[in-house]
Amino acid sequence: MGAARQRRRQTRAAYLLLAPGLTLFVVFRVYPLLEGLRLSFTNARLGRATAAFVGLDNYARLLADTRFHVSLVNTAFYAVASTVPILLLPLLLALALNRGALRTLLRSVFFFPFTLSVVTVGLAWLWLLDPVVGPFNYYLRALGVPTRSWLADPQTAMWAIIATTVWWVTGYYLVVYLAGLQDIPRELYEAAALDGAGGARSFVAITLPLLRPVLLFVVVTHVIGSFQLFGQVFVLTGGGPGDATRTVVQHLFETAFQNFFQFGLASAMAWVLFAVILVFSLVQFRLLRGHTEY
Amino acid sequence: MRQPSHTAVSRRHLLAGAALAGAASALPAPRRAAAQSKAITYWNGLTGADGKVMDELLDRFTRETGVKVEQQRLPWADLYAKLQVSVPAGEGPDLALIHTVEVPHFASDGILEPIDDAALAAAGMRGEDYLPATWQGGVYEGKRYSLPLDVPQHILYLNAKVMKDAGLVAADGRPRVPGSRDELVSMAKRIAKGDTYGFAIGTVGPGRYTWGFHNLLWQNGANIFAKDLKRAGVTEPAALEVAEFWGALEAQHKIAPPANANCRDAFTAGRLGMWIAGSWNFTGLREAKVDFTVAPVPRLFKQPVVWAMPHQYSFPKPKAADRARREAAWAHVRWMTDHVAEWTLKAGQVSASRKSHTDPRITGDPVLKTLLAQAPNWQVGQSTPRWVAAENVTRPVIESVYTGQRAARAGMEELARQINALPD
Numbered sequence: 226m227g228a229a230r231q232r233r234r235q236t237r238a239a240y241l242l243l244a245p246g247l248t249l250f251v252v253f254r255v256y257p258l259l260e261g262l263r264l265s266f267t268n269a270r271l272g273r274a275t276a277a278f279v280g281l282d283n284y285a286r287l288l289a290d291t292r293f294h295v296s297l298v299n300t301a302f303y304a305v306a307s308t309v310p311i312l313l314l315p316l317l318l319a320l321a322l323n324r325g326a327l328r329t330l331l332r333s334v335f336f337f338p339f340t341l342s343v344v345t346v347g348l349a350w351l352w353l354l355d356p357v358v359g360p361f362n363y364y365l366r367a368l369g370v371p372t373r374s375w376l377a378d379p380q381t382a383m384w385a386i387i388a389t390t391v392w393w394v395t396g397y398y399l400v401v402y403l404a405g406l407q408d409i410p411r412e413l414y415e416a417a418a419l420d421g422a423g424g425a426r427s428f429v430a431i432t433l434p435l436l437r438p439v440l441l442f443v444v445v446t447h448v449i450g451s452f453q454l455f456g457q458v459f460v461l462t463g464g465g466p467g468d469a470t471r472t473v474v475q476h477l478f479e480t481a482f483q484n485f486f487q488f489g490l491a492s493a494m495a496w497v498l499f500a501v502i503l504v505f506s507l508v509q510f511r512l513l514r515g516h517t518e519y
Numbered sequence: 520m521r522q523p524s525h526t527a528v529s530r531r532h533l534l535a536g537a538a539l540a541g542a543a544s545a546l547p548a549p550r551r552a553a554a555q556s557k558a559i560t561y562w563n564g565l566t567g568a569d570g571k572v573m574d575e576l577l578d579r580f581t582r583e584t585g586v587k588v589e590q591q592r593l594p595w596a597d598l599y600a601k602l603q604v605s606v607p608a609g610e611g612p613d614l615a616l617i618h619t620v621e622v623p624h625f626a627s628d629g630i631l632e633p634i635d636d637a638a639l640a641a642a643g644m645r646g647e648d649y650l651p652a653t654w655q656g657g658v659y660e661g662k663r664y665s666l667p668l669d670v671p672q673h674i675l676y677l678n679a680k681v682m683k684d685a686g687l688v689a690a691d692g693r694p695r696v697p698g699s700r701d702e703l704v705s706m707a708k709r710i711a712k713g714d715t716y717g718f719a720i721g722t723v724g725p726g727r728y729t730w731g732f733h734n735l736l737w738q739n740g741a742n743i744f745a746k747d748l749k750r751a752g753v754t755e756p757a758a759l760e761v762a763e764f765w766g767a768l769e770a771q772h773k774i775a776p777p778a779n780a781n782c783r784d785a786f787t788a789g790r791l792g793m794w795i796a797g798s799w800n801f802t803g804l805r806e807a808k809v810d811f812t813v814a815p816v817p818r819l820f821k822q823p824v825v826w827a828m829p830h831q832y833s834f835p836k837p838k839a840a841d842r843a844r845r846e847a848a849w850a851h852v853r854w855m856t857d858h859v860a861e862w863t864l865k866a867g868q869v870s871a872s873r874k875s876h877t878d879p880r881i882t883g884d885p886v887l888k889t890l891l892a893q894a895p896n897w898q899v900g901q902s903t904p905r906w907v908a909a910e911n912v913t914r915p916v917i918e919s920v921y922t923g924q925r926a927a928r929a930g931m932e933e934l935a936r937q938i939n940a941l942p943d
Binding site: 268270271272273274292355356357358362366374376377378379462463464465466467468469471479482483484485486487 | 596600603604606607624628629630714716724726727776777778779780781784785788790791905907908911912914915916918919921922924925937941942
């Protein structure tokens with residue numbers, strides 16, 4: 226009886242402690258999410274008092290909206306194409322910086338870009354890659370290398386955005402990898418060395434398997450972030466040239482805030498994006514889940 | 520903040536109050552407003568050098584009238600989104616500066632308060648004091664919603680050094696001015712070498728510079744919407760001709776910088792010879808000590824139309840009417856109208872009101888004089904709530920034509936499809 230009362234009291238206390246966080250979560254996360262879902266079934270426009278229920282019309286419009294399809298393809302391309310450098314480059318740097326005299330300094334140097342806002346990064350790269358007065362093309366010309374307008378050429382614009390993003394976020398993932406590497410017990414490497422395993426063998430047999438949770442974290446967070454790509458595109462290309470770098474969030478933003486403030490249609494886009502991210506995340510969890518211990 | 524006192528009102532206080540009220544009612548409207556409301560909120564998008572000039576003028580206005588202006592300045596696109604959100608929530612400003620083409624959709628969405636004839640008369644504002652295109656721009660479906668301040672517009676900038684290096688100088692030593700489309704292209708070809716370009720239209724990102732594309736459409740008698748303002752007009756032959764020219768600038772003629780170039784930087788750095796761009800650039804070019812001259816926008820198609828986009832003062836709908844704040848906002852509009860010559864001289868924007876047009880300081884400035892001389896050729900966007908949304912979908916399509924991703928006809932057909940699909 227006393228134990229049950231004690232448990233009830235503990236449960237009450239737990240809920241009481243959770244209440245502020247839960248309240249904020251419901252007000253700022255759950256409610257907007259559900260409100261967005263409701264709006265996606267209306268013809269709501271920002272600034273207009275009334276909105277009529279239109280059923281699945283907005284979703285049907287998305288099926289016919291070729292620019293939305295282009296933006297989905299572009300976003301998926303970005304997510305896939307940027308994942309490889311985002312996975313590999315910070316990992317290589319982390320392996321190099323895991324030991325060594327200058328590691329603290331170099332970690333700070335690599336991490337520095339991540340402390341900048343996306344607008345700062347975008348504007349800096351916009352200037353660096355300016356086709357006429359930008360230093361990048363200036364030095365290429367000086368070296369006799371043919372130049373091009375990296376951000377205005379449909380063949381290179383998305384790659385330029387990927388390069389900018391890799392430069393920006395490498396430091397962050399580097400720190401994540403370093404934390405993972407330093408969690409791996411040194412004795413395992415010593416034992417492997419005694420058994421005659423070389424560096425490559427140790428990497429494949431020890432480092433990679435034990436980094437699996439970190440790899441999963443990097444891939445999942447990066448892919449989710451990729452599907453929400455907006456800032457770099459907004460600043461660097463505005464979705465151009467033409468629609469070559471238009472992403473879903475860029476399209477959504479323009480629909481909601483520029484093209485007639487169509488909140489109903491934009492909310493439908495947001496929910497389609499949510500579904501896509503959910504599917505990708507579940508697939509990734511399933512693929513990378515095996516033998517992962519948390 | 521000082522708390523209101525709750526002491527009893529004596530007869531002496533009452534008499535003194537009545538005397539003050541009587542004296543206040545004898546003051547001219549702006550002074551009276553200043554006495555009633557000590558602060559207004561004012562939103563604008565003057566994020567360039569003109570913003571600093573506005574700051575100076577606002578300080579003077581506050582010193583002279585006692586009305587404090589709480590200013591919010593943000594990029595135009597953000598300003599418009601913010602107005603659309605905040606005004607229905609009752610959080611809009613007392614006064615907002617907007618572009619003429621924004622008037623129809625804000626008016627139709629109930630964001631702006633109509634301005635009636637009585638209010639105009641009380642403020643001493645008369646249509647005949649303004650240039651017609653600017654005055655008319657504040658009217659939507661027969662009602663006035665805004666009052667013009669100034670007229671940002673296009674002008675042709677000529678980089679003296681680049682033109683001279685290409686041998687394109689007239690007998691008087693000044694840069695030659697192209698008189699036709701063919702002449703412009705042939706002159707630009709003489710300039711274009713390596714990373715130096717002959718011609719561009721637009722400040723940043725010439726490929727997607729809708730205002731330049733509009734200017735050329737209007738010169739050819741075409742427009743974004745057909746005359747009924749319902750269907751797109753961009754597949755008409757005159758519009759297709761403009762789109763062909765647009766698509767040939769970089770890809771075929773090889774005279775224009777890449778679609779995303781910063782033309783202002785290129786012109787300043789001596790990498791661009793002839794540049795059609797906004798009048799707001801010339802004060803910056805002077806500060807950067809660029810050796811340049813200007814000329815009216817050349818007639819590249821059938822008529823010498825010049826794109827213009829007057830800034831308009833508007834009164835967003837408040838949550839509850841506040842006469843004192845509205846009068847203080849009017850006081851500012853009146854004050855700026857009275858001091859518009861200084862705005863023109865320092866910010867480089869020709870005033871919409873005729874008051875300053877004979878000011879010798881303005882007529883003596885070669886750039887301002889050229890801008891004023893273009894007045895008969897000014898044209899503004901079509902008066903439809905769908906104009907701004909159409910402009911947004913135009914941007915990527917004309918860029919795809921500029922970069923050669925789409926042929927001109929395919930681009931205009933796609934643009935028409937997108938414009939026709941815009942909601943009413």
